[in-house]
Amino acid sequence: MKLIVVKNQLEGGKEGFKLLSEAMQNGAKTLGLATGSTPVEFYNQIVNSDLDFSDMTSVNLDEYVGLDGSNDQSYSYFMNKHLFEEKPFKVNYLPNGKAADLDVEVKHYDSIIDENPIDWQILGIGQNGHIGFNEPGTPTTVTTHVVDLTESTIEANARFFDHIEDVPKQAISMGLASIMKSKNIVLMAYGKEKAEAVKGMIEGEVTVDLPASILQTRDNVTVIADEAAASLL
Numbered sequence: 001m002k003l004i005v006v007k008n009q010l011e012g013g014k015e016g017f018k019l020l021s022e023a024m025q026n027g028a029k030t031l032g033l034a035t036g037s038t039p040v041e042f043y044n045q046i047v048n049s050d051l052d053f054s055d056m057t058s059v060n061l062d063e064y065v066g067l068d069g070s071n072d073q074s075y076s077y078f079m080n081k082h083l084f085e086e087k088p089f090k091v092n093y094l095p096n097g098k099a100a101d102l103d104v105e106v107k108h109y110d111s112i113i114d115e116n117p118i119d120w121q122i123l124g125i126g127q128n129g130h131i132g133f134n135e136p137g138t139p140t141t142v143t144t145h146v147v148d149l150t151e152s153t154i155e156a157n158a159r160f161f162d163h164i165e166d167v168p169k170q171a172i173s174m175g176l177a178s179i180m181k182s183k184n185i186v187l188m189a190y191g192k193e194k195a196e197a198v199k200g201m202i203e204g205e206v207t208v209d210l211p212a213s214i215l216q217t218r219d220n221v222t223v224i225a226d227e228a229a230a231s232l233l
């Protein structure tokens with residue numbers, strides 16, 4: 001894993017944007033995208049650039065079960081607001097959290113990922129080391145699946161909702177096996193709340209108890225962390 005330590009999220013966004021620009025110059029056409037507060041500055045850098053995304057495809061990591069794009073807490077809404085409305089892509093894929101049959105949706109999303117192999121994947125990391133919504137204990141072999149969110153993730157994400165009861169209890173998430181197939185992975189982490197997870201990911205044993213630790217087992221992974229997130233390394 002390559003580690004880049006930056007001063008703050010703005011610097012991290014700029015570093016991430018540099019890596020993405022290089023990847024696009026080298027022919028990357030399909031981006032794996034993430035939500036949460038972590039990639040917001042990175043998306044700002046894209047929006048404020050003159051890079052053309054009209055021939056690009058995006059495939060998002062996850063979506064809450066039960067929320068559709070009109071709900072301002074859905075990941076679909078987040079992506080439209082922070083990126084897609086400002087920077088049109090050829091096509092944007094997200095799991096459909098309102099699908100009538102979640103089993104069908106999961107298989108459908110797997111076929112989307114198979115048809116659109118991801119060249120470059122951006123990731124955040126949960127305080128418990130989750131990536132996407134692959135919570136601790138998730139087997140590394142899973143592809144897209146429906147996840148029961150852990151209490152700690154519900155608590156961590158409650159800050160975006162009016163009440164903690166409003167946080168959905170389930171999500172559809174790309175699996176670890178799908179994430180690991182991306183040609184390049186850039187994971188960003190900011191703030192002291194992420195320091196334990198970052199230490200475990202980079203220096204700990206590879207274990208399903210800390211899903212991001214699986215990234216140690218492959219090449220082409222860059223971690224961009226601010227000083228607080230890197231403080232225990």
Ligand code: GLP
Nearest residue numbers: 035036037038124125126132133
């Ligand atoms: C969420 C998302 C992840 C994200 C993580 C961290 O639960 N499913 O994709 O990386 O939590 O969120 P944040 O960037 O807001 O800290």
